[in-house]
Amino acid sequence: MTTAQHASGEDIRSATAARRAVLWVPDWPVAAAVAEDLVDPQVPVAVAGNRGVLVASAAARAAGVRRGMRRRSAQQVCPELVILPVDETRDARAFEPLVQAVETVVAEVEVVRPGMVTFLARGPARHAGSEEALGEALVGVVATETGAECQVGVADGLLTAMLAARAGTVVPSGTTQDFLAGQGIGTLTLAAGTRQTVAATEELVDLLRRLGLRTLGAFAALEPADVAARFGTLGLTCHRLARGLDATPPTARRPEEDVSAATDLDPPAERSDVAAFTARALAEQLAETMMRRGVVCARLRVAARTEDGTELVRTWTIDGAPTAAELTDRVRWQLDGWLSGRSGRPPSAPLTRLELVAQETSPAGVVQDGLWGRARRGEKQAERAALRVQGLLGAEGILVPVLDGGRDPRGTVRLVAWGDEATPLRRTDAPWPGQVPAPWPATVPAEPLPVRLLDVTGADVRVSARGLTSAPPARLLVLAGGRTGSRETRATRAPSPVVGPGEYPLIAWAGPWHGTERWWSEQARRRAYLQVVPDGVPAMLLALERGAWQVEGLYD
Known part of the structure; x- marks a missing residue:
């Protein structure tokens, strides 16, 4: 076990990561099959699943077998190859003797997955004399007790310790970022524990590669705020790992009861x-x-x-x-x-x-938000609760808003079912000529409220093709049945604001703003917008379409 040599300098941000040791057994599924006498350790062996070869022994790799190969391709490269199916129970069962051997040297061992254990390093290292001596002791006791070959790494943070174990080295405190900078972006998947997290991390890694971010250093150089806006909570967690920090920021709250x-x-x-x-x-x-x-x-x-x-x-x-x-x-x-x-x-x-x-x-309700975003566990619990309610109410029982580009408040918000892809269909940073000027209303009813806009003589106010009103608006007539929308709409959306039927004199008004959309197609729309301040009710944004006025939004 060697000590990595890196540039000196204190890494202040890595000081918050716990000093951890990781013991890793290379190609553990193959080693587990050998431990249970399923195969001869001298023959080439591979463990394959639905996605091809997952693990190959050293002899198989020497013959050209690589991870991800199809079974037939692997057998063509190495005809004597023995292919075993994936068996997680076998891997865990065979790993127990090794964990028991580690416990003769270190207490409080945590199993990350079959083939890898981790523990806090400071106490055991002091007892062994140094971190290098601790690693040598662990490698020796595992080889003596089980006959398995393992590697030990010590570093700040779990992901850094995992990578250090693969290199069989100790990463000194303060050099974490230098050690991580050149590592491939795909190493982020090492810190994922469950199948769901592994799949999500692999998708994120694929996206980062397509964006040109191929190393942890390149990813860590991004601003956390930009990562949060583009990649969400999973991106923030991986960004912390790429910077050599723990997956979740430390909190000062009291630990909850087990x-x-x-x-x-x-x-x-x-x-x-x-x-x-x-x-x-x-x-x-x-x-x-x-x-x-x-x-x-x-x-x-x-x-x-x-x-x-x-x-x-x-x-x-x-x-x-x-x-x-x-x-x-x-x-x-x-x-x-x-x-x-x-x-x-x-x-x-x-x-x-x-x-x-x-x-x-x-x-979930009291998880403290981290410096760069929401805590991961609270968000996961909220997702689980939403999925549970969705199972009771149906797919359309829970809707989430998605911000789209557009010219009016109603057109820029789209509701999608929870779990569907919440990505905008139109660019939000496009110029959008003819857009309703700011500020936009704070409340947009689920369905527009029908009204009439009258002048001083009681005639309906119209807007010409040139965007001119027929007369100055003087009164707003709210029609009966201010709450609109079908029964199904009211059941799946928030109820529309209610403005009592009646006539309201106008204190002020502004506009109109006239625009025509898609004039070349059958979906052409011609609308005019007007801001009005009626006496006794909130200010409103009105829209005129096909000769009828309606309330598009209410201002606070």
Whole structure:
């Protein structure tokens, strides 16, 4: 294990990231298959899924097999290649002996995923004498106890420590950004823990590459405000990682109480398949409790007790808002690792009690906004709540506004169903000649309110083709049934503001602004806008179309 050499200089922004160590086993799915005697360690091996080859052994890579290859292409390159299916349970079960070996050197180990563990480095490093000595001790004990080859990295922040582990190095404090600057942008996916987060991060990485941002340094050079405006919450999280910071900014709030779910196993469980039924129900109970209380967690603690009183404990890192299926997977993997007996240290007696504890919980309603945007966990909980309500009301039950380009207040806001692509259909920065002048009304009714605009003689005010009024407006006549819109419209949109029927004298007026849109097509529209201030009701923006006036918006 070597120490990376970088330019000196204090990185003030990285000081907020925790000093972490990561132990990583290269090609773990292949190593897990070898550990379970499924393949000969000397033959080329690859683990493949629906997206082609996911992991290849060193012998397979030497023969030309690469990640992402199709099965047939990989076998053409290496005819003797042994292809195994993806088996996450096997990976987790075989990883348990290695975690137990690490715990002989370091306490409080967190499993990021099968093949990778992490822990805070300062305490263990002081005990070992240095961070380099800690890494050497871990590599030695893993090789002795399990026969696996691993690499250890120490750095500020989780992503930096992961990359340091892949290089088998220590990144000194203050040199984080120099170390990250030349790393490829695709390394952001390493810090994603769940399938959903991995997929979203891969989409973001693909977009960043198409924009010409191919390294972490190039991405980190962007202003956080620009990243928030263009890439949203996920972009902010990845931007923090690219700058060498933790995924979420530190907060000064008091930690919330852990959420737990426990049950007694009667009869005691000696096999993993027996305990898995109880584990699934318990994980679903924990997920339901978290949803009901409106919290998400960052870590899952799995604890079990045997008949003779032995306590078994393991902590898993959870990325984002875990679903019941994700919690179930991790509990099932852990039970299989404990009860399979492959570690050489199976439980001394059958399991009698199982407890799940959601740690580092964050309530959605009180999550503190970070310096560069909303906290990730609160936003995830809001998304989960919205999806739950949408499942009860239907796809159109929850609508979100999207800002579009246009000439009038109604045309610049479009409502889309929650979960649909919320991107503008028209450019908002286009010039838009004939646009209604600012300020625009603060309230736009779901449906326009029909009115009549009268002059002093009681005649309707008209606007000519040249944009001139037939007479100065004097009164506004609000027709009966000011609340408009069909029953379906009222059920899916906010109710329109009500202006009581009657006649209102005008205190002031301005306009008109005349415009014709798409005069060359069948969708041609000719409209005229007028701002009026009636006595006793809010100021309004009126629109004249096809000889009828209507209220387009109300000013505060």
